[in-house]
Amino acid sequence: MELKDRILAPEIIEAYKELDTTEVADAVNRFGYNTGMFGLNCIVPGTKLCGQAFTVLFGVCQGGFEGKMDYLDEVPAGNVIVIDNDGRLDYSCWGDLMSRVAMRNGVNGTIADGIIRDIPDIREMKYPTFARATHMWTGKMHSYLEATQVPVRIAGVSVNPGDLIFGDDTGVLSIPFEIAEKVLAAAQEIHEREKVIEGFIKQGMRLDKAREETGYYFLQEAKKAGK
Template sequence: MSKLKPETRDKLKQVSTATLATALFKRGLRNQMIQGVQPLRPMAESMVGEAFTLRYMPAREDLNRIDVFRDRAHPQRKAVEECPPGAVMVMDSRKDPRAASAGGILVTRLMKRGVAGVVTDGGFRDSAEIASLEMPVFHTRPSAPTNLTLHQAIDINVPIGCGDAPVFPGDVIVGDNDGVIVIPAELADELAQEATEMTAFEDFVTEQVRGGRSILGLYPPTDEQSLTDFAAWRKEKGR
């Protein structure tokens, strides 16, 4: 059962991974950004969901033949059918896109089951097809060969590393056009609120800078007048 509050999910959809990265850095967390991944198509709002993980290991040929997919308990197939609606499937593909983490059929199944998004630090086959789906998907690059040639699906919903970031089941995953960041589950509520406040201030600063104002004393707001102006802006904008 999801522990992510609907109001927290809604707030996180409206903030950037850049803002969240700064908020995490303030708490000493420096390595929460999944490195090397990008969305298959531009995004209008952030992807948000709790992590459900799939771990690959280097394939051993005698255990990873094409007929393993006949087994309904195969970890990749099982993960696709068990990833909860609203969650984000995160795959540890060892940062190796030489073979696909999955393809269009499996990702389509995840979309139809109501999954919030899919992330791999490897690649997807059928990338053009996946890019057309109504669900955010992140990878490093397209990759045609089946995952069986290099990757052996070994476990689901366990702690993994994805693009050098630690991902624990239930962590909150946020993705936008800049990439994907991992929020420890216990910090999600406070970071969502803090990032919402930071976003309001940054929108104010952007408006001021576009109007010709210097960043000195404004960003950060070391001049008292900047804070006074921000308070007036918030009242005017209803934020």
């Protein structure tokens, strides 16, 4: 499938925004995937990140600046920037100026397998951002833009351009494009079932009984990938 064909309908993305990452993660697990990005933290509390992946791959400079660094004006509005900086903790790959441009251009957030800086300004902007850690050290003269819109690996998870990225205060995960609609339906089912459980609990029912009544234990039952 060509990149131009990997576009999700806007209503699918909007529907995801009504959910949380725990519900979506349980739904992803149902299809035999484990795409939670362990070690990536929500940098701006209270924000939610949701959109299709625009992938960015950085390389390591071997002796000074090596070519192009900027790519932001290529990112379509509504996308989420996904930066593969190989999990490096010795220099940053994102900051406040990039966040300002991204917000101006309608980008829905950034995840970085590495460190980012300028945290006070990013939090003031409320720009949804996930990263391994924060530190002030610059990436200038240390990294260069190797490619965009190529498969990358983020915190051990393979991400392809167009995959759906979803994150909140609990964490961030990737939903493969091919199953995004099926995962949404499963997550909505889990969401509704948990609401029923909450109602039973408010009525005084035991948790184990409430879960048994709703078939909760089987909602996350893994199935073969792609089914």
